[in-house]
Amino acid sequence: MTAELHSRRSALVSGAAAAVALTACGSGGGSGQAPPKAGGKVLALAEVPVGQAKSAKTPDGQEVLVAQPEQGTVVCFSAVCTHQGCTVDPPRNGQASCPCHGSVFDALTGEVKKGPASQPLSKVAVKIENGDVVTA
Incomplete structure (x- = not known):
C-alpha cells in the first residue's frame, strides 16, 4: 500500500469516527431522544x-x-x-x-x-x- 493511499484511508476512518462521536454527543437527554421543544x-x-x-x-x-x-x-x-x-x-x-x-x-x-x-x-x-x- 502506498503512503498516499494509507493516509487517505486513515483520514476517511478518522472523519467517520468524528461524525459518529458528534452524533452521539448531540442526541440530547441521554435517552437517544432530543429534548422536547420548550414551552409546548x-x-x-x-x-x-x-x-x-x-x-x-x-x-x-x-x-x-x-x-x-x-x-x-x-x-x-x-x-x-x-x-x-x-x-x-x-x-x-x-x-x-x-x-x-x-x-x-x-x-x-x-x-x-x-x-x-x-x-x-x-x-x-x-x-x-x-x-x-x-x-x-
Missing part, C-alpha cells in the same frame, strides 16, 4: 391527581410520565425504560412497569424499584404555566 403543552395539571402520575406525550411525540408528588409540584420522566428502551406501561399504584423485561419504576421519582434496569428514568424538564404542564 404536555397536559393540564388538573389531569394529574396529587400523589399520582399519568402517561402523556410532549408536543413532539416523546412518551413521558408526568407526576404531581405534592400539590403544585410537577415532575416529568421519559417513559423509555433505561434497560433496553421499551416504553413503560401507564402508571398504576404509583409504579410504572416495563412490559419487556419486568423493570419497575417509582412513577413519582423515576427511581428503579425492581430490575433488570439499574438506572432511573431520564428526567424531562417541565414547568407549570397557566395551569398547564409545559416543557421547559
